[in-house]
Amino acid sequence: MNKMRAHLIPAMALVIAGSAFSLVFAEEINSSEVAQKIFEKAGEYSQENAPSPAIESYNKAVNLFNANSTDEAIQELNKTLSIDPYYGKAYLLRGRAYCVIKDFRKALVDLNKATECDPSAETYFWRGVGYSLLPDIDRAIDDFCIALGIDPEYAIAYYHRGLAYWARHDYAGAVWDFEDALTYGWDIPEGQIKQLEELCYNDEGCYYEVYEGGEE
Numbered sequence: 001m002n003k004m005r006a007h008l009i010p011a012m013a014l015v016i017a018g019s020a021f022s023l024v025f026a027e028e029i030n031s032s033e034v035a036q037k038i039f040e041k042a043g044e045y046s047q048e049n050a051p052s053p054a055i056e057s058y059n060k061a062v063n064l065f066n067a068n069s070t071d072e073a074i075q076e077l078n079k080t081l082s083i084d085p086y087y088g089k090a091y092l093l094r095g096r097a098y099c100v101i102k103d104f105r106k107a108l109v110d111l112n113k114a115t116e117c118d119p120s121a122e123t124y125f126w127r128g129v130g131y132s133l134l135p136d137i138d139r140a141i142d143d144f145c146i147a148l149g150i151d152p153e154y155a156i157a158y159y160h161r162g163l164a165y166w167a168r169h170d171y172a173g174a175v176w177d178f179e180d181a182l183t184y185g186w187d188i189p190e191g192q193i194k195q196l197e198e199l200c201y202n203d204e205g206c207y208y209e210v211y212e213g214g215e216e
Helices: 018-030 032-038 052-066 070-083 088-100 104-117 121-133 137-150 155-167 171-183 190-199
Strands: 003-011 207-215
Touching: 052 070, 052 088, 070 088, 088 104, 088 121, 104 121, 121 137, 121 155, 137 155, 155 171
Parallel strands: none
Antiparallel strands: 003 207
16 A cells, blocks of 8 residues: 655755745636635535524525635625624635635735634634735745644645745745645645746755655
């Protein structure tokens, strides 16, 4: 039985400045394989203390979001939050919807509210995504760190913190986070790994390759 492991070896790469990182990140979240995971289907949510009309409205927004009717989902979430202004999952989903339509500043307003109402690994991860897209790399890293403090096996958070470290030219941090992302089950497509390898090098010419190797 094969065990998949992450390995590191030396090689050559390219410095990503903040603005370039934003472009790479935007391309990455819009790629079909990755978008399926990052913008995964939202689940219907039942909150014990939330008013029934808020739950009904939220679940309707979930269905709209999952059908790629993003603007309509936002309108429905406006209704949800007018009924229950402390509905953390509704702020989170509306923040995600704003990310989809690239209104990152509105997304961050909602993601801030989501972390206040529901300070979970998921909400901090998504706020980190919002900061990455702005881009505000240092704040993104802070939020990914908080998310990983809550859930140390949050694979996608390692991956995106790795991208953020990359943008800050912390190549060792990026490499270790990509390795942890693979370890905890984040499936990085081979083509994307190759692209990342081509994009990451430091001034000393220390290049890192992240790949999956097998052993019996």
